[in-house]
Amino acid sequence: MALEQCLEFLKxxxxxxVIIEADSELVINSAKRISHGTGSExxxxxxxxxxxxHKIQGHLQGLRMVRFKHVHRKANKLVNILAKQxxxxxxxRILMELLALPQGKLKELCHNQAEEDKEVxxxxxxxxxxx
Numbered sequence: 312m313a314l315e316q317c318l319e320f321l322k323x324x325x326x327x328x329v330i331i332e333a334d335s336e337l338v339i340n341s342a343k344r345i346s347h348g349t350g351s352e353x354x355x356x357x358x359x360x361x362x363x364x365h366k367i368q369g370h371l372q373g374l375r376m377v378r379f380k381h382v383h384r385k386a387n388k389l390v391n392i393l394a395k396q397x398x399x400x401x402x403x404r405i406l407m408e409l410l411a412l413p414q415g416k417l418k419e420l421c422h423n424q425a426e427e428d429k430e431v432x433x434x435x436x437x438x439x440x441x442x
Contacts, residue, residue, distance in 0.1 A: 314338055315363050318370030324414065327375040334384040342379045346371050388427060389420060 314331070321329055333339050345367055371377060384391065412420075 312363055314342055315366045315370065318367060318374075322370050322373045324417075327373075329374060329376070330378045330380060332380045332382045334382055336381050339379045339381045342367070346377060346379070385431060389423075 314333070317331065331339075331342070345364065
């Protein structure tokens, strides 16, 4: 459902070339199968997911380029913050708040997240080399 809402947001914000990162290999692998048109037979076994699958397929059709990438949870701080806010909210206003952000601010948040991810990677590389 989070992937479906993400794709809906991207479509509404008119982003056409995207890289979607998630810390769930199951979601990423499923999304890759769906984007290549090979996921429906596996997901269709789970009847509760059929409507979500159809929505995801519809949103993917509106994108020019989409790439799915698995990342480790520690490198996914922004998403974890948003997820924690979503769980603690009685109403899910996060998507609406993100849509209300100017595109420049959203890009800034994404850039800051990317810089934090690079720093985490550099520190882990240094730790590995020192051991």
